[in-house]
Amino acid sequence: MHPTLASHQRRGQAASVALTALAPAAWGTTYAVTTRLLPPGHPLFAGLMRALPAGLLALAITRVLPRGPWWWKTVVLGALNIGAMPLLFVAAERLPGGVAGTLGAAQPLLVAALGTALLHEPPTAWRLVCAVLGVLGVGLVVLGPRAELDTVGVLAGLGHTATMAAGVVLTKRWGRPEGVGPLALTGWLLTSGGLLMLPLTLGLERIPGRIDAGATGGYLWLGSMGGLIAYTLWFRGLDRLPVGASAPLVLLSPLVATVIGLAEGESLSLPQLLGFALALTAMLAAQLGLKERKKTVQEGEIHDDDRRARSHRDGRWPGGDRGEDARTPGAGVVPEAGE
Numbered sequence: 001m002h003p004t005l006a007s008h009q010r011r012g013q014a015a016s017v018a019l020t021a022l023a024p025a026a027w028g029t030t031y032a033v034t035t036r037l038l039p040p041g042h043p044l045f046a047g048l049m050r051a052l053p054a055g056l057l058a059l060a061i062t063r064v065l066p067r068g069p070w071w072w073k074t075v076v077l078g079a080l081n082i083g084a085m086p087l088l089f090v091a092a093e094r095l096p097g098g099v100a101g102t103l104g105a106a107q108p109l110l111v112a113a114l115g116t117a118l119l120h121e122p123p124t125a126w127r128l129v130c131a132v133l134g135v136l137g138v139g140l141v142v143l144g145p146r147a148e149l150d151t152v153g154v155l156a157g158l159g160h161t162a163t164m165a166a167g168v169v170l171t172k173r174w175g176r177p178e179g180v181g182p183l184a185l186t187g188w189l190l191t192s193g194g195l196l197m198l199p200l201t202l203g204l205e206r207i208p209g210r211i212d213a214g215a216t217g218g219y220l221w222l223g224s225m226g227g228l229i230a231y232t233l234w235f236r237g238l239d240r241l242p243v244g245a246s247a248p249l250v251l252l253s254p255l256v257a258t259v260i261g262l263a264e265g266e267s268l269s270l271p272q273l274l275g276f277a278l279a280l281t282a283m284l285a286a287q288l289g290l291k292e293r294k295k296t297v298q299e300g301e302i303h304d305d306d307r308r309a310r311s312h313r314d315g316r317w318p319g320g321d322r323g324e325d326a327r328t329p330g331a332g333v334v335p336e337a338g339e
Contacts, residue, residue: 013241017287020237021249023230024104028256030226032264034092037218039208043089044201049219051082052194054228058187064180066188073174074188075196080167081231082193086200087160094153103157104250105134105279108286110165111247118169119243126285127244133282134251140275164250171235172243182236190231248286251279 038046059065066074091103109131112123123131176185208215237246258276262268268276 013245016237016240017245017249019233020241020246021252023234023237024250024253025256026225026230028253029260030088030222031092031257032260033218033221033226034089037214038089039211039215040093042205042208043086043093044197044205045208046089046219046222047082047085048194048197048201050085050222050227051190051197054223054231055187055190055192055194058183058228058232059191062181062184062187064184064187067177070177070188074192077167077171077174078189078192079196080163080170082189083196084160084163085193086197087156087163091153091157091160094150095157103154104161104164104253105137105282106158107161107165107168107250108134108247108282110162111168111243114165114169115172115243118173121243123244130248130282130286133278133285134248137251137275137277137279137282140271140278165247168238168243168247171238172246176235176239182232182239185235186228186232189235190227245287248283251283255280255283 034046095103108127112127112131115121116123176182211219234246237249255276258268
């Protein structure tokens with residue numbers, strides 16, 4: 001691969017990483033929006049408002065519907081990526097923002113395990129180390145002396161993390177149908193997940209009795225930046241980036257949630273601060289590790305290209321480097337009559 005082309009690809013991947021990172025960063029605001037603006041006790045309705053209106057808007061814009069097997073794939077991906085969203089709001093209501101968000105740091109390790117089984121991509125040692133650092137960050141933040149743990153909240157947060165990990169891996173495995181863009185796929189999944197939540201919301205919660213201006217603004221934020229825009233960028237990134245590059249980016253969600261919590265007066269103990277630092281280190285190290293690995297592969301490709309070029313200039317094929325009398329195929333062979 002030509003060095004200029006390699007440099008261009010590295011810049012393109014860096015841009016894709018930056019755009020994809022905006023999605024978990026936006027999701028990190030969910031906890032503050034939920035606890036400060038939304039009516040309490042309505043996680044299903046919050047998930048529904050984040051998904052269904054945005055999904056229908058995307059369908060109206062793209063006017064593209066699934067075909068063939070993508071109908072059932074849309075249902076599966078919608079359930080995993082979107083349908084389990086109320087679990088996130090349960091965690092947000094029952095746990096401090098930084099604690100609830102940091103539970104998602106376990107996702108890279110789950111993605112690594114599922115990726116081995118479904119994508120046949122065994123995780124590298126570097127990737128496993130980064131994932132373990134993320135899990136250690138989870139433990140330090142969640143088990144801090146002032147973490148105010150709630151069993152239901154922790155289980156809900158971990159449940160949402162597990163379903164999102166499965167959604168990431170299956171989305172990467174199935175990709176996108178030819179000619180279907182990220183916005184169209186996002187519309188399918190948001191609509192599918194929203195329709196799954198609709199009967200549960202109407203049957204178990206119903207619509208909140210009072211939705212004030214603050215709640216209206218919160219729902220609009222969750223449906224736009226936290227829903228349609230974030231998921232479009234996320235699915236675009238899953239299509240363009242290796243799963244090992246996209247999965248660690250979810251650590252931005254707890255980091256943003258923690259920063260917001262600190263700005264609002266929450267405090268972290270020393271072990272929790274260490275957990276915060278470990279989560280940040282794991283995310284950055286995962287990206288640097290992937291860049292170094294890609295650089296090594298590209299250098300090998302450049303070396304192979306140079307080797308082939310030298311072989312052709314000398315009138316030899318690569319086999320000649322092994323001491324063989326490698327010539328252009330057919331050299332020295334006298335064709336028989338009639339050939």
